[in-house]
Amino acid sequence: MEPIESLRLLKGINIDYYTAAHTARQNGKFIAYVNAFTPVELLYAMDFIPVYPENHAVILGARKLSEEVIHAAEGMGYSRDLCSYALCDLGSIRTGKSPTMGLPKPDLLLVSNSQCGTLTKWFEVLSRLYGAPMVLIDVPQSGDGQKDSAAERYVRRQLEELVSILEDITGRPLDEGRFRECIHLSRRASELWSRVLETGMHCPAPMTVFDQFIAMAPIVAQRGTKVAVDFYETLLEELQGRVERGISAVGDERFRLYWDNLPIWPELRRLSRFLEAQGAALVVSLYTWAWATLAVGEEDPFGDWAHQYLYTANLHMERRIEQYEAFARHYKLDGFLYHSNRSCKMFSQDIPEVRRAVTQRTGIPGTVLEADHNDPHLYSVETLEVQIRTFLEMLGAKEVH
Amino acid sequence: MSAHAPWHIFEQTLHDPWTLAAEWKQQTGGPVIGHLLPDVPEELIHAAGALPIALTGAGVRAARAHALIPGYTCSHAMGVLERALTGQLEILDGMVIPYVCDTTRNLHHIWRRAFPKMWCEFLRLPKRLEHPGARDYLKEEFSRMREALCRHTHRAATDEALEESFCLYNKSRAKLREAYERHRKDPSTWSIRRLHALVASAQCAPRDLHLQWMERLPWNTEADEASHCRVPLYVRGKIWDPPELPELLDGLGFVVVGDEMVTGYRSVGEDVHLGGDPLEALVERHMRLIPYAGYHLSPREVVDGFLRRVEQSGAAGVLILDPKFCEAAGFDSPDLRQGLRRRGVPLLALETSDRGGAVGALRVRLEAFAEMLSQTVP
Ligand code: SF4
């Protein structure tokens, strides 16, 4: 298969990013540990480098180091049932095992519970460990997307207060011009990322979700910088060229599939090859789309963030089902692969119901893969392959009839 | 009347609150509203003319629930879902699920789709307890919940009605705190098992009736000699899961001098102040409660506050019950344990859930713990 050349740029981008993080202090910058649904544009504007402990855990998983560090976390007293990102992070701190030389110590821990409740508790542990201040952006979501003006006020207030917290740490006032510039760059990167994801609508798809998982690093960690914009401009151009030339990501594309939930990072390469060999392309995933929706406007960024965190982050079940229906139409899906991710309860517990409803409404079947995003001890990749093969055979039989 | 007679009603109610709820419903014509623990204000439901019943899932063997929620869900949520799917909750006219953790957030969605005809509200509890905005938000959320309840019950939960409910619940809590004192003085009669049944059944019986039952208890018993040899224990956990735990602890000679259970002292330790704005009073009580693991405090206070409470209790040892598959408890636990170890406080941490049927294994570990503690207690 013809590889996507632009993806090669990521190695340098990631090395530069981690080098910048490790040398932050020498360069007058600060480190904030964050998660999704935190205002990274504000951080960049105020000389903070946002660092995602989750991303560090991904690297550990992808480099097959997770078993070892999770084992160390167990030795610290953490149950293996807890989120395996957190276990990897804590175990890596304990053992010092890390392909990125670990993470630099944080000046601030900034977390939003819009994503999940686990991160709050995980960051509390880190805050105690490093003696670093922690700010929780508390987002009391309605559970069903109802408008809640009291919650909007509460979330907005917390976001606005963040400015003075950051100013206190850096000793510098917020530069409005830089803030606007970061917001602008973030919007541009998000637009480009959306276009990148939309290329998956073409048959055959020029890029799979496996590639998206790799390519999403800058939109996650460097939203609000020129690095992200430049990378997605290059990537989009290449993908558009592939579309024009009819280049398929998987050769003979027989099946177009949806991927639900986080990737199984330790098996990314293996499953990617396996699916490619079957002519199955993962063409869309809510997980990669989520990062396209986080940009805000210059007029009222705090209001926009409050809205996002309350109403568009983590779609509640009914909206999620509707979104999957739309994906099925736009991406001409043949099937859904649902990753029932054992140590991420937030994104997995409603899968049985989502699957039932989506199949009922679209007529498109789905299969549930029992695995984990970062702990290979909790699944067997051979079993997953057998299950996927059986599912594809079933889809293939449907195709013939 | 046997010595067991006045106690029996509490265990019976805990085991089967439905018969009583049906009788109550027939007599009053009011609706019955279930709520998941913790922190749904019972007084709001009561003032809206409904009977609040706290639902727990401990001890329930899940079968049908597996079709709706994966096996890596805590027994609390899974057990309640199982109860509903097997028709045990048919008496309910409504349900309130609080935002405690990701599991209850998901359970709410699942519930709405599985039981579309049942009225179900999600109580959006703020998590950042030390932030002033959390108080403002919670007051508005309680106000929203009050209106939603009233629309559902077709009754008005006026300020006066709320004040009356506060009085009733305060009275009940005061009596239950007295029961804790009795337990400490006379754990032979006021055993852990009985104390637990007493406190937990208050959350699922008509509260006025429960108060009447409590009047019949032997409040003036003298402590027997053996009571002095009991080992004072502090317990951290959510609910007694497996439900046999209190009895096991009785058998091993423990006395509970402090606990943080949501069906235990946490539910009775704080009253609602009377005479002010009722919703503010409810918020104020909420903020005074022993912080449950699902909330966020300044991270050091999570540990320091716990160690303070343990020290103040005078316990000789600590039992930590971490519900299996509970992220909130699971992340706190190692640092709490380390804090206890640094202070030289003996502890036993158990990951509990009745789903594995592990009572035998628990017994062995508890026996060893009791033996170790009995050597340290003078
Ligand atoms: S994997 Fe799931 S539980 Fe872990 S941090 Fe991400 S959303 Fe939270």
Ligand code: SF4
């Ligand atoms: S806080 Fe823990 S025990 Fe309670 S519902 Fe959530 S996961 Fe279950």
